[in-house]
Amino acid sequence: MNTAQARIDRDLIPILEQVSDPEIPVLTVLDLGVIREAVKEGDEVHIKLTPTYSGCPAMDVIADDLKAALAKHQLKAVVKLVLSPAWSTDWLSEAGKQKMEAYGIAPPLEASADKAALLGEAAIVPCTNCGSKSTRMISQFGSTACKALFQCDDCQEPFDYFKCLK
Amino acid sequence: MEFTDKDRYTYVIGIADNMLILGQRLGELCGHGPNLETDIALTNIALDLFGQVRSYYQYAAQLVGENKSEDDVAFLRREREYLNALLVEQPNTHFGYVIGRQFLFDVFHLLMLKELVKSNDETLRAIAAKGIKEVSYHQRFSGDWLKRLGDGTEESQHKMQEAMNDLLPYTRELFEMTEADTKAFEAGVGVNLGSLYEQYQEIVQEHLEEATLDMPEELYFKSGGKQGIHSEHMGYILTDMQYMQRTYPQMNW
Numbered sequence: 001m002n003t004a005q006a007r008i009d010r011d012l013i014p015i016l017e018q019v020s021d022p023e024i025p026v027l028t029v030l031d032l033g034v035i036r037e038a039v040k041e042g043d044e045v046h047i048k049l050t051p052t053y054s055g056c057p058a059m060d061v062i063a064d065d066l067k068a069a070l071a072k073h074q075l076k077a078v079v080k081l082v083l084s085p086a087w088s089t090d091w092l093s094e095a096g097k098q099k100m101e102a103y104g105i106a107p108p109l110e111a112s113a114d115k116a117a118l119l120g121e122a123a124i125v126p127c128t129n130c131g132s133k134s135t136r137m138i139s140q141f142g143s144t145a146c147k148a149l150f151q152c153d154d155c156q157e158p159f160d161y162f163k164c165l166k
Numbered sequence: 167m168e169f170t171d172k173d174r175y176t177y178v179i180g181i182a183d184n185m186l187i188l189g190q191r192l193g194e195l196c197g198h199g200p201n202l203e204t205d206i207a208l209t210n211i212a213l214d215l216f217g218q219v220r221s222y223y224q225y226a227a228q229l230v231g232e233n234k235s236e237d238d239v240a241f242l243r244r245e246r247e248y249l250n251a252l253l254v255e256q257p258n259t260h261f262g263y264v265i266g267r268q269f270l271f272d273v274f275h276l277l278m279l280k281e282l283v284k285s286n287d288e289t290l291r292a293i294a295a296k297g298i299k300e301v302s303y304h305q306r307f308s309g310d311w312l313k314r315l316g317d318g319t320e321e322s323q324h325k326m327q328e329a330m331n332d333l334l335p336y337t338r339e340l341f342e343m344t345e346a347d348t349k350a351f352e353a354g355v356g357v358n359l360g361s362l363y364e365q366y367q368e369i370v371q372e373h374l375e376e377a378t379l380d381m382p383e384e385l386y387f388k389s390g391g392k393q394g395i396h397s398e399h400m401g402y403i404l405t406d407m408q409y410m411q412r413t414y415p416q417m418n419w
Contacts, residue, residue, distance in 0.1 A: 083293060
């Protein structure tokens with residue numbers, strides 16, 4: 001189900017791009033892939049938002065930010081939360097993954113590599129600070145539900161890893 | 167047999183209350199975890215569980231109608247109306263109990279969700295599909311700690327074994343079929359919990375062996391929570407959880 005395409009009106013993209021994830025401000029909601037649908041009907045915009053994690057507290061903030069951003073253009077946002085199909089890290093845009101890495105969060109690896117990393121079988125999440133592959137997981141749960149905490153054995157810096165969710 | 171909205175409500179509550187009460191128990195550890203990383207991990211798991219429970223309760227509120235909200239369902243029921251199993255209300259006696267309770271619940275939770283995704287109820291299917299991804303991480307966390315403590319020092323092994331001996335008698339209740347469970351299963355909505363018990367025991371046994379712990383012999387088992395008959399702990403949990411609603415009735419965020 002992770003190939004589901006988002007249905008977004010092209011002329012809304014510049015407005016939606018203004019809204020970012022409150023926890024990872026370099027990522028816009030479009031980079032995150034949490035908007036599954038944004039369709040204009042008259043002066044209303046119907047948005048379907050899908051959470052990255054069920055309990056993600058950023059969802060309410062994102063919904064409010066979307067309403068505020070559209071209100072600036074005299075548009076009224078009607079936001080609906082949808083759970084199905086469930087969000088997947090495959091929906092993160094390539095640009096988003098690059099921005100994430102530059103920001104200091106290691107982007108999700110492929111599912112199989114991720115599993116090995118989280119089970120402690122191999123240290124293959126490269127350090128976002130120095131690029132070293134000699135890193136280890138400190139905790140499966142980092143500062144937010146979507147991240148795990150890693151530390152680099154070379155430069156000693158701790159860094160977040162955005163967990164793979166398929 | 168007819169499957170009414172009320173039956174569906176009872177079934178949904180029966181699944182969801184486990185997550186609310188376990189989340190509440192984990193929440194007690196916020197700021198009290200054995201170290202910072204574990205503290206964050208436990209509260210992250212609580213957050214996942216609350217997120218999931220909100221989805222179930224929103225659905226339950228919709229089934230009741232009468233302008234009820236998820237908050238009404240979560241906070242405004244009496245003790246006997248909560249249908250969680252006894253396992254999740256057991257206290258955080260020491261870290262071994264926290265991990266033991268979590269592990270024993272996670273294994274059940276994941277098995278249950280993997281069946282619930284086959285439900286003919288579209289909403290439950292969606293919630294379950296989302297939940298599987300999160301609960302896989304929970305089980306990995308609790309399973310790893312089980313191993314670390316069991317196969318750790320003499321003291322940690324002793325404490326982990328003690329927790330397992332005390333908590334395992336609560337697990338069979340998770341697989342008991344209440345009237346609501348049976349009706350839901352027959353209607354194609356719910357999971358046949360009884361059929362998962364053998365698999366559950368195998369998974370638990372495997373992990374215990376790896377953690378160099380003994381599978382406690384089952385001399386008896388405890389149940390009642392799923393019928394609303396709770397242990398003494400439940401009253402204290404609700405007192406804490408419902409405090410704000412009693413102080414400021416009808417409050418919301």
